[in-house]
Amino acid sequence: MSQQASTLILVVLMVVAFYFLILRPQKKRQQAMQKTMRELQPGDRVLLGSGLFGTLLSIGDKQAVMEISPGVELTVLKQAIVRRATEADEDTLTEDEVGDELEAEATATYDTGDPQPVVRADADAPSGTTVADNDRSNLR
Template identity: 45%
Template sequence: MFISNAYAQSNPLESLGGAGGFLGQYGFLILMFVAMYFLMIRPQQKRAKEQKAMMEALAKGDEVVTAGGVLGKISKIADAYITLEISTGTELVVQKSAITMVLPKGTLKTL
């Protein structure tokens, strides 16, 4: 008689479609995928594109470094293989994908 009834306050987000709504439930997950795209996937795609462009631009006479660290000058180019001249009269056949970097002209003469 002297005490009035106490009612619990309703959650204002429940009116938006459940506890927290769509963005409340899945917003963090979506934000995580967007961050992973910009921090991991996009830079990797950019590096792959640059590597492909470098492979297509290889020409006879370019000085290159292989994945194993071998320095040489390109003497022949085939579809999948490249012949490197690593010293006078010594040639080495490597896969095209093993080329990691093209050196500036004249680098091998200074070594």
């Protein structure tokens, strides 16, 4: 076998391997995603790429309207929908857990670390204007 023939066989094998290892699986994933998008119906629970869960209210050609919480609706691109949500995807909180979280948040204190800004008269400013000591808008 000549050098050219073995090189040609090697190139053909690489193209075939590329097709079966990369192109074909990608095409199958794309077809499965398109099938999922066609089968979506209002009322389906879906997961967005950003991690938001919601219930589909309506589906258009390019956009979908979903409810993420009672009375809170979002309009999203259909491309943002990753898949139907399963029970395994979602954590369900009991009323006690939700109540405990809200109570803890309501009683929490936050230390911002910034003292109250001191307001003083600025010598260069027109009369009657003041500048806060932590105002750094003139710095560049």
